[in-house]
Amino acid sequence: MKLLIMGAPGAGKGTQASALAARYDVPAISTGDIFRANIKNGTPLGVKVKEIIEAGEYVPDELTEEIVADRLAQDDAAGGFLLDGFPRTMHQVHFLDRHLADRGERLDAVVSLVVDPDVLVERLLDRARIEGRADDNEDTIRRRMEVYAGQTAPLLYHYEKLDLLVEVEGTGTVDEVRERMLDAVDRHTAAR
Ligand code: ADP
Numbered sequence: 001m002k003l004l005i006m007g008a009p010g011a012g013k014g015t016q017a018s019a020l021a022a023r024y025d026v027p028a029i030s031t032g033d034i035f036r037a038n039i040k041n042g043t044p045l046g047v048k049v050k051e052i053i054e055a056g057e058y059v060p061d062e063l064t065e066e067i068v069a070d071r072l073a074q075d076d077a078a079g080g081f082l083l084d085g086f087p088r089t090m091h092q093v094h095f096l097d098r099h100l101a102d103r104g105e106r107l108d109a110v111v112s113l114v115v116d117p118d119v120l121v122e123r124l125l126d127r128a129r130i131e132g133r134a135d136d137n138e139d140t141i142r143r144r145m146e147v148y149a150g151q152t153a154p155l156l157y158h159y160e161k162l163d164l165l166v167e168v169e170g171t172g173t174v175d176e177v178r179e180r181m182l183d184a185v186d187r188h189t190a191a192r
Helices: 013-024 030-038 043-055 063-073 090-102 118-130 137-154 156-160 174-190
Strands: 004-007 028-030 079-086 107-116 164-168
Touching: 004 013, 004 063, 004 156, 013 174, 028 030, 028 063, 028 118, 030 043, 030 063, 030 079, 043 063, 063 090, 090 156, 107 118, 107 156, 107 174, 118 137, 156 164, 164 174
Parallel strands: 004 079, 004 107, 028 079, 107 164
Antiparallel strands: none
16 A cells, blocks of 8 residues: 555644554655654754754755655565655655656555644644644744645645545544544545
8 A cells, every 4th residue: 555644734644644554554654753853863864954844844855855765765665655744745746656657656545634724723732832843833833834735735636636635534533533534545445
């Protein structure tokens, strides 16, 4: 299974990505997690992306794509993967399309977690209090929402046209959303 999970900041991508990846026994690959780990460890990549991420902006496409290409080349991703937080721009979409086409592969489904914008901000502010992520302060959250709406939300149309999009209502408890999502993906993939 080759899957993507998309959603605005705070939609619950990371949480639900683990469940989805476990269900289909594929690695969950989060570009946000990869960047944060590099920042934490002070690697050259971490140094490069720290300020960008803390400002709520996107890391440049070429750099992000290089990271993803390296990660997808690892053995555990050979049989399938779940990408969480990639692609986020049309440039990244084209990169992924080419990457898969070169290998004679294609995506199976793109999950989109849909959550009301007011709920998103609430969740992110709660998460800020609990986890203390540097990009979870109010100004940065607002900027991340804008960047998402401008650059990433349009990608949903691309995947809808390809009949890959599985929209899932992301409000409710974590368990409710998980069951709803797993059912929807099962139905989508069974029907293909
Ligand atoms: P969220 O969806 O809550 O914003 P993520 O962990 O997915 O959290 O991403 C955190 C940040 O990492 C993003 O705001 C962005 O700066 C950077 N980032 C993650 N994935 C990408 C990507 N595909 N392209 C560019 N920047 C990215």
